[in-house]
Amino acid sequence: MSGFDIKYFIDVLPAIIKALPITISVGLISMILGLVIGTGITLLRRIENTVLTGFIELYVSFFRGTPLMVQLFIFFFGMPQVFPQLAVLNAYQASVIVLSINASAYISEVIRSAISAVDKGQLEAALSVGMSDLKAMERIVLPQALKVAIPPLGNTFISLIQGTAITFMLGLQDIMGLSKMKAAASYRFLETFLAVGIIYWVLTLVVTRMNKHLEWKFSKGGAI
Amino acid sequence: MKKSFLILLGLAVVVGAVVYTGNNKDVENANTNVEAQSAPEALAEAETSTETSELAPISVGMSGGYKPYTFIDENNELTGFDVEVWKELGKRLGRDVQFETADFSGLFGLLDTNKITTISNQITVNEKRLEKYDFADPYVYYGAQLVVKGDNDSIIDLETLKGKKVGVSLGSNYEEMVKAFDVNNEIEVITYESYQASLQDVSLGRIDAVLNDKLAGVLAIKESGLNLKLGGEPVELMFNAFPFVKSEENTAFIQDVNAALKDMREDGTLEAISTKWFEINITEK
Numbered sequence: 403m404s405g406f407d408i409k410y411f412i413d414v415l416p417a418i419i420k421a422l423p424i425t426i427s428v429g430l431i432s433m434i435l436g437l438v439i440g441t442g443i444t445l446l447r448r449i450e451n452t453v454l455t456g457f458i459e460l461y462v463s464f465f466r467g468t469p470l471m472v473q474l475f476i477f478f479f480g481m482p483q484v485f486p487q488l489a490v491l492n493a494y495q496a497s498v499i500v501l502s503i504n505a506s507a508y509i510s511e512v513i514r515s516a517i518s519a520v521d522k523g524q525l526e527a528a529l530s531v532g533m534s535d536l537k538a539m540e541r542i543v544l545p546q547a548l549k550v551a552i553p554p555l556g557n558t559f560i561s562l563i564q565g566t567a568i569t570f571m572l573g574l575q576d577i578m579g580l581s582k583m584k585a586a587a588s589y590r591f592l593e594t595f596l597a598v599g600i601i602y603w604v605l606t607l608v609v610t611r612m613n614k615h616l617e618w619k620f621s622k623g624g625a626i
Numbered sequence: 627m628k629k630s631f632l633i634l635l636g637l638a639v640v641v642g643a644v645v646y647t648g649n650n651k652d653v654e655n656a657n658t659n660v661e662a663q664s665a666p667e668a669l670a671e672a673e674t675s676t677e678t679s680e681l682a683p684i685s686v687g688m689s690g691g692y693k694p695y696t697f698i699d700e701n702n703e704l705t706g707f708d709v710e711v712w713k714e715l716g717k718r719l720g721r722d723v724q725f726e727t728a729d730f731s732g733l734f735g736l737l738d739t740n741k742i743t744t745i746s747n748q749i750t751v752n753e754k755r756l757e758k759y760d761f762a763d764p765y766v767y768y769g770a771q772l773v774v775k776g777d778n779d780s781i782i783d784l785e786t787l788k789g790k791k792v793g794v795s796l797g798s799n800y801e802e803m804v805k806a807f808d809v810n811n812e813i814e815v816i817t818y819e820s821y822q823a824s825l826q827d828v829s830l831g832r833i834d835a836v837l838n839d840k841l842a843g844v845l846a847i848k849e850s851g852l853n854l855k856l857g858g859e860p861v862e863l864m865f866n867a868f869p870f871v872k873s874e875e876n877t878a879f880i881q882d883v884n885a886a887l888k889d890m891r892e893d894g895t896l897e898a899i900s901t902k903w904f905e906i907n908i909t910e911k
Contacts, residue, residue, distance in 0.1 A: 417702055479735035489739040493728070573687070573728030573736060583698050583727065586691030586822045589850040 411593040414584055418598055421580040426605070428494065428576065429563040432501035436562070437555075439502060440509025445539065447514065458510075465507035470565050473500050478572045493572040501565060508558050516551035517543055549620040556613030560606050567602070577601055683722035686712050687742035690727030691820055694845055694903045695748050707903045708746040711765060714895055718886040729819060731796050737871060743879075744868040748839065750799035751867050759869035760876060762883045765896070767911045769860025770803060771840035775828055775853060781835050782858030788812040790834035793824035800837040803862065822846070829853050837861070841904050863911075 447458055465473065478496045482489035491499070520543050528538035570579030577598055585594040688696040688708055696706040704725050716723035726742050736742045737759075744762075751761050772792075774781045781787055784807045794800040796817040804815050816833055818824040824836045829852040836843075840860050847854045868883065870876040890896040896909045 413700075420702070475735070479732070479739060482739040489741065492741070571729045571732045573726055573732060573741075575727065579727070579729070580698075582729070582820065583690040586689075586820050587693050587697040587699070589822055589826075589846075589852070591823070591826060 407590060407593055410588065410590050411597055414581075414588075414590070414594055415597045415601075417584065418577050418580055418594075418601060421575055421577045422601065424494070424574060425563065425566050425576045425578075428497050428501065428566050428569065428574070429559070431498050432505055433559050433562055435498070435502035436505030436509050436558070439506035441513055443506060443510040444513045444517065445536075447510075448535070448539075462507045462510055465504050466511070470500070470504055471568050471571065473504055474568065474572060493569065493574040496572060497566065497569040497574050501562060504565070505558055505562050508561075509555065512551050512554045512558065513547065516547035516554075519550045520546045549617075552613060552617050552620060556609060556616075559609055559613075563605055563609070564602060681721055683724040684712075684716060684719070684744075685724050685726055685742045687726045687728060687733045687736050687745045688747045689730040689733065690725075691730075691822070692747060692842070693822070693849070695842070696727075696746070707899060707908075708748070710899045710902070711890075711896070712746055714890060714899065715883060715886050718889060719882055730798070731819060734797065734869075737869065740871065744870050746868055748842075748866045749869055750864050752799055752802065754802065755869060758872075760872050760880055761867040761869055762880050763887055764865035764867045765887060766866040766908050768839045768841060768864060768866070768908060770800060770837055770862050770864060771843045771860050772857035773825065773828060773836045773838065773843045773847065773854055774834065774857035775831060776855050777853075778834070778855075778857065784808070784813075784861060786858075787835060790814070791816055791832075793818050793827060793833045793836040795819075795821050795824070795838065798838075799864070804837060822850070825850060825852060825854060839864075841906075841908055845904070 443458055443462070447455060449455075474497070477488075477500045478491075478493070517539075524542050524546065525538055528542040529535070533541065566574075566576050567578040569576055570582060573579075581594050581598040585591050588594065686708075688704075690696055690698055690704060692706075694706050695708045696704065699705050704727065709725065712723050712725070726736065728736055730747065733742075733745050733747060737745055748766060749755070751764065755761075772781060772783070772787070781790065784804065787804075788808070789812060791814040792804060793816045794804065796819050801815055801817060804813055807813075808815075816824075816827075818827075821836075821838055821842065824833070824838075825846055827833045828836050829850075835857055840856070843856060846852075847856070870880055887896070891909065897907045900907045900909050
């Protein structure tokens with residue numbers, strides 16, 4: 403029993419990889435929805451309305467201020483006690499929704515800081531040639547902000563992918579959930595969790611690579 | 627306008643998804659209606675098609691990490707004592723059985739939100755649980771057992787556990803058992819998500835003992851090869867059953883399950899399943 407069973411390690415790796423589509427799809431869909439919601443929130447923040455701004459600040463503060471696990475439990479097990487309609491959501495849908503909302507809070511902060519990193523003169527110049535505020539944001543400010551935002555957005559995506567590791571709590575058969583079951587059946591903890599760790603690591607390397615590529619592309623002054 | 631269009635599109639997708647799932651009032655159907663989850667070969671979600679029936683499948687929740695009751699084998703198939711009992715029950719009830727695996731800590735949440743029909747994970751009947759759930763007739767009788775490190779002769783019962791650390795599974799009945807005995811808080815209870823991880827910690831000396839059921843203990847000692855042994859005699863006799871959310875529909879269904887269980891007990895099927903996984907019949911007192 404003692405020692406590292408290399409044969410088991412080699413066998414368990416492909417077995418865990420079979421669950422990879424779940425992990426990747428949850429991470430990717432949540433990232434896309436998170437980007438959309440996060441950008442939307444940032445743009446809404448520009449509207450001068452105390453109630454709206456207050457609400458958005460509360461939203462961002464809550465979802466950055468509580469652990470993902472708490473949010474998953476509240477949403478999946480807690481909320482249906484008050485809103486029975488929510489009980490029809492399955493583990494996959496609930497995970498995507500919670501991860502998207504969670505990511506959107508972080509993303510909105512990233513985009514907000516990226517926008518403020520763009521020289522104020524850019525917006526002023528755009529407005530002075532007669533662009534509307536939204537058009538100036540879309541054509542002038544956001545493309546420049548995006549360049550600044552790409553590295554931290556890559557970070558958010560990596561955290562998001564690793565955040566999917568706790569969704570087995572809800573019954574989602576992701577790579578971590580499968581690994582937990584494999585480890586329990588074989589008593590091979592080191593091999594199993596090392597295997598799943600390497601899979602997460604490789605995923606992160608791929609994301610880092612893609613992010614570098616995007617950074618390079620946008621550094622040439624490309625637009626959206 | 628590209629950006630705002632994207633935002634609108636995104637919101638539409640979210641709202642659409644919520645409306646779509648919200649309309650789907652039939653809770654039992656929702657579980658089978660998982661496009662995304664079932665698409666990339668949901669591995670451990672073994673489905674048994676015994677007989678085709680128009681009724682929604684019985685959705686049975688389990689941890690998939692409690693050998694030999696529920697675990698995934700080398701071929702990534704969900705198997706074990708509980709799995710086979712339910713496959714047989716499904717056959718006799720003329721219903722498809724669908725197994726849902728989730729962390730033990732999430733199982734009762736899934737039950738409460740009607741995402742599963744029942745839990746088959748050696749759930750012990752106790753007063754607290756009886757207040758909240760209706761149980762089918764017991765299908766397993768057992769004694770709670772301490773497992774200690776191979777060279778430990780000092781721990782033989784709950785009394786000798788005082789001043790020591792004992793591992794129990796999160797949300798399991800053993801935690802309550804220790805706490806009911808340990809009124810002065812002299813025993814340190816460490817909760818684990820995984821039974822196997824707690825055994826690992828006993829063998830590493832991180833904790834002094836694990837309290838769990840005797841059979842799982844005997845088997846784990848044999849299989850894991852860890853330096854472990856049983857600590858004393860079984861602590862208490864208990865029985866396990868399937869919990870259901872209290873409802874009229876379930877009351878009727880529990881009677882059907884009980885009848886099928888009785889059949890299985892009388893014709894020896896239950897015993898046969900038991901002796902396949904254990905050396906003895908765990909389904910009798």
